[in-house]
Amino acid sequence: MKILVIGTGNMGSAFVQQLTRAGHKVSVTGRDSAKAAQVASRHGARALPVQGAASGNEIVILATGYAQAVDALRAATPDAGQIVVDITNPLTADYMGLTIGHTTSAAEEIARAVPNVRLVKAFNTVFAQLLAAGPDLGAGRRVTTFLAGDDAPAKEAVTAMARSMGFEVIDAGTLRNARYLEPLAGLNIYLGYGAGLGTGIAPTWVRKD
Ligand SMILES: NC(=O)c1ccc[n+]([C@@H]2O[C@H](COP(=O)([O-])OP(=O)(O)OC[C@H]3O[C@@H](n4cnc5c(N)ncnc54)[C@H](OP(=O)(O)O)[C@@H]3O)[C@@H](O)[C@H]2O)c1
Numbered sequence: 001m002k003i004l005v006i007g008t009g010n011m012g013s014a015f016v017q018q019l020t021r022a023g024h025k026v027s028v029t030g031r032d033s034a035k036a037a038q039v040a041s042r043h044g045a046r047a048l049p050v051q052g053a054a055s056g057n058e059i060v061i062l063a064t065g066y067a068q069a070v071d072a073l074r075a076a077t078p079d080a081g082q083i084v085v086d087i088t089n090p091l092t093a094d095y096m097g098l099t100i101g102h103t104t105s106a107a108e109e110i111a112r113a114v115p116n117v118r119l120v121k122a123f124n125t126v127f128a129q130l131l132a133a134g135p136d137l138g139a140g141r142r143v144t145t146f147l148a149g150d151d152a153p154a155k156e157a158v159t160a161m162a163r164s165m166g167f168e169v170i171d172a173g174t175l176r177n178a179r180y181l182e183p184l185a186g187l188n189i190y191l192g193y194g195a196g197l198g199t200g201i202a203p204t205w206v207r208k209d
Helices: 010-021 033-043 066-075 106-113 128-133 152-164 175-194
Strands: 002-006 025-029 059-062 083-086 118-121 136-138 144-149 168-171
Touching: 002 010, 010 025, 010 033, 010 128, 025 033, 059 066, 059 152, 066 106, 083 106, 083 152, 106 118, 106 175, 118 152, 118 175, 144 152, 144 175, 152 168
Parallel strands: 002 025, 002 059, 059 083, 083 118, 144 168
Antiparallel strands: 118 144
C-alpha cells in the first residue's frame, strides 16, 4: 500500500519502521523537514513537505499530538474520501488524564473538523516503544489494535495494514466508540508509567470459548 505518516516523533518514526519492514511504500512528513529526511533515510522511506503530502496515498497516519492534528491534516491536504488513521490521545499536560471524553472524543472532533476524509481510530492503545519493537510477543501472541470507524471499507483497509505489520485486530465498532478507546489508552498510560509496568504492555480482550 501507499501510506503517508504525518509526524516524525516516537509513533511516526515507529510506524515508518514497521510499515517499510512490512513492504509498504511509505512517505513521511513533519514540521521539521530535516527530521523527516532523517527518519525516511533510516528506514528506506521518502520524506515529503507537509503541503499536499497526502495526495495519492491509500492511507494517511496522523501521528501528531491531538492539539496539532487538525492543522497537520489540513496542511497535508487529504484527498476526498481518503482513509486517515487517528492514533491521538487527548492527554492533559501531565499525561495522567484526558482533556475531552464521555460526550465526544479526539477522533470525532478531528472527523468533524476535516469531514471529507474517512477517519479510523486505531493504535492509540499501543506504546511507541512496543510499536517500534514490533507486535510479535512470542508463543503465537500478538499485540492488539482496536479499530473504531464509520466506514466499513476504510476499516478493512486499516485492518489489512495492521495485520501486515503483525497486529491482532479487534473491530471496536463505530467512530463514536473512540470514546471508549481513548480512556483505555489513558489506563494503559497509567499502568505503564504511573504503576510502573513499563511500555511493553498493551490492552487486549480475552474470551472463554
Ligand atoms: N508515544 C506513545 O507511546 C503513543 C502511543 C499511542 C498514541 N500516541 C499518540 O500519538 C501521537 C504522537 O505521539 P508521539 O509520542 O509520537 O509524539 P511526538 O514524539 O511528540 O511526535 C509528534 C510529532 O508530530 C509533529 N507535528 C506536530 N505538529 C505538526 C504539524 N502541524 N504538522 C506536522 N507535524 C507536526 C511533531 O513535529 P516536531 O518534531 O517538529 O515537534 C512530532 O514529529 C499523540 O497524539 C499521542 O497521544 C502516542
